[in-house]
Amino acid sequence: MRDLTQEIIELIRRTSSSLPPDVEKRLRESIEKEEPGSAARGALETIMKNIELSRANSTPICQDTGTPIFQVHYPVGWSTIQLKKQIRAALEEATKKSFMRPNAVDAIYDRNTGNNLGGDDFPYIHFEETEGEDLVIELMLKGGGCENVGRQYSLPDNSLGAGRDLAGVRKVVLDAVQKAQGQGCAPGILGVSIGGDRGSSYIKSKEVLFSEMGTRNKDPNLAELEERLTKESNEMGIGPMGFGGKTTVLDTKITGLSRLPASYFVSVSYMCWAYRRRKMTVKGEEVIYD
Amino acid sequence: MKHITTPISDDAIRDLKVGDSVALTGRMVTGRDAAHKWMIETFIKKTRPPQGDDMQVYEELKKLLNGSVIYHCGPVVSGVDTGEYKFIAAGPTTSIREEPYQADVMKHFNVRGVIGKGGMGAKTLKGCQETPGVYFHAIGGAASFLAQTVTKVHGVFKLEFGVPEALWVIEVKEFPVVVTMDSHGGSQHAVVDDASKKVLEQLLERP
Numbered sequence: 001m002r003d004l005t006q007e008i009i010e011l012i013r014r015t016s017s018s019l020p021p022d023v024e025k026r027l028r029e030s031i032e033k034e035e036p037g038s039a040a041r042g043a044l045e046t047i048m049k050n051i052e053l054s055r056a057n058s059t060p061i062c063q064d065t066g067t068p069i070f071q072v073h074y075p076v077g078w079s080t081i082q083l084k085k086q087i088r089a090a091l092e093e094a095t096k097k098s099f100m101r102p103n104a105v106d107a108i109y110d111r112n113t114g115n116n117l118g119g120d121d122f123p124y125i126h127f128e129e130t131e132g133e134d135l136v137i138e139l140m141l142k143g144g145g146c147e148n149v150g151r152q153y154s155l156p157d158n159s160l161g162a163g164r165d166l167a168g169v170r171k172v173v174l175d176a177v178q179k180a181q182g183q184g185c186a187p188g189i190l191g192v193s194i195g196g197d198r199g200s201s202y203i204k205s206k207e208v209l210f211s212e213m214g215t216r217n218k219d220p221n222l223a224e225l226e227e228r229l230t231k232e233s234n235e236m237g238i239g240p241m242g243f244g245g246k247t248t249v250l251d252t253k254i255t256g257l258s259r260l261p262a263s264y265f266v267s268v269s270y271m272c273w274a275y276r277r278r279k280m281t282v283k284g285e286e287v288i289y290d
Numbered sequence: 291m292k293h294i295t296t297p298i299s300d301d302a303i304r305d306l307k308v309g310d311s312v313a314l315t316g317r318m319v320t321g322r323d324a325a326h327k328w329m330i331e332t333f334i335k336k337t338r339p340p341q342g343d344d345m346q347v348y349e350e351l352k353k354l355l356n357g358s359v360i361y362h363c364g365p366v367v368s369g370v371d372t373g374e375y376k377f378i379a380a381g382p383t384t385s386i387r388e389e390p391y392q393a394d395v396m397k398h399f400n401v402r403g404v405i406g407k408g409g410m411g412a413k414t415l416k417g418c419q420e421t422p423g424v425y426f427h428a429i430g431g432a433a434s435f436l437a438q439t440v441t442k443v444h445g446v447f448k449l450e451f452g453v454p455e456a457l458w459v460i461e462v463k464e465f466p467v468v469v470t471m472d473s474h475g476g477s478q479h480a481v482v483d484d485a486s487k488k489v490l491e492q493l494l495e496r497p
């Protein structure tokens with residue numbers, strides 16, 4: 001099997017240092033919405049400078065290079081054991097090159113492994129066999145600060161008056177945004193999943209974040225709720241970094257899962273403005289980066 | 291934009307108000323979770339006996355932190371093997387995790403400013419009034435940009451905590467921050483939190 005270690009290092013470099021154009025565009029557009037001279041506007045302007053600088057110098061956009069989340073879609077014939085080894089080797093090397101910060105800490109003994117490799121769980125890799133011919137590796141870096149403000153609700157939630165329907169979902173998501181304040185490095189992007197069990201629900205709320213900015217759910221009811229949540233979140237005036245301002249949430253993505261009759265979970269994953277996700281496609285001999 | 295150089299005087303601190311944009315210059319020390327826990331347990335509450343070079347580091351820190359600034363930051367640093375350190379990415383980390391410790395650390399070491407992101411709570415706000423000190427909010431995630439303001443890495447303590455958790459002694463030039471908690475009891479975080487809570491209540495009423 002082909003060795004893709006070097007190509008994966010390049011994927012990591014791009015993900016860590018070069019923000020996707022759709023995210024950058026949204027951020028740039030939001031500058032105009034903030035008052036000239038305000039702290040909110042100053043924050044967005046600094047963010048834009050930082051994005052350019054990181055790209056030019058191949059340095060991490062943010063020092064918290066987060067949890068590396070890999071999604072691998074592989075055609076028949078690839079070995080996931082080999083791919084996993086290559087991904088881990090690439091991550092270790094990318095860390096040596098300072099594209100990544102050593103981020104894997106043994107939770108029991110409080111020791112940083114120093115090479116970004118934890119047990120089997122770090123980095124997080126999800127393999128999915130596909131019927132297509134191309135191997136696709138997607139990578140997202142999910143920062144810790146924004147991960148900490150993610151929330152899960154079990155509906156009904158009486159304190160918020162949230163029942164087991166989309167109206168209830170709306171209420172708990174707005175609550176999550178209010179509680180997050182600027183702590184998740186607002187402006188953020190919301191990944192919301194409805195249903196599942198506690199584990200699958202959280203995983204899905206991250207998976208939806210792999211889609212592009214502005215991608216709406218095909219279900220018109222969910223699409224409408226996505227837009228409404230973005231709009232109403234911004235009415236709360238939390239603003240970039242929580243300084244106060246008009247830009248709190250850049251986009252919302254919702255997905256639904258099957259649930260047990262007894263459970264109704266809503267999970268909210270908050271993604272900071274440093275919304276780092278990239279993709280590489282192996283097409284025959286060629287490797288294409290998005 | 292106000293320009294401030296460390297060490298910072300009482301007057302200069304009292305002069306700062308919530309909302310002020312400041313460019314910081316001079317020496318400061320990074321410290322986050324492990325560092326704060328270690329300072330509290332070893333030197334302030336003394337629930338853990340000093341080990342290894344703890345006491346030497348303590349003497350150095352007393353001098354370095356007096357009138358200066360602690361930066362909540364876990365940087366990406368190159369040259370860790372060679373000792374030719376360079377800050378590659380160095381944005382702020384979430385400060386609220388240091389809420390149990392911060393006020394005591396500020397008072398013990400006479401720390402005049404804390405840089406981080408997300409703001410801190412009532413205990414630290416009180417610490418800011420008493421020390422006196424302020425909370426400087428840096429732009430979360432602006433790591434490459436902020437690393438460029440680090441003109442020199444003087445050295446590092448407690449590298450055994452790991453690169454992000456170690457105490458790095460750095461020199462910065464015009465490091466941009468916004469005062470979001472001042473020494474007069476003002477907190478932008480409390481204001482935004484209250485205002486957004488009111489809006490949330492209205493939103494929850496909407497069909």
Ligand code: SF4
Pocket residue numbers: 062063064065066142143144145146147183184185272273274381382383430431432
């Ligand atoms: S929340 Fe995001 S931008 Fe903020 S420090 Fe963490 S990774 Fe960086």
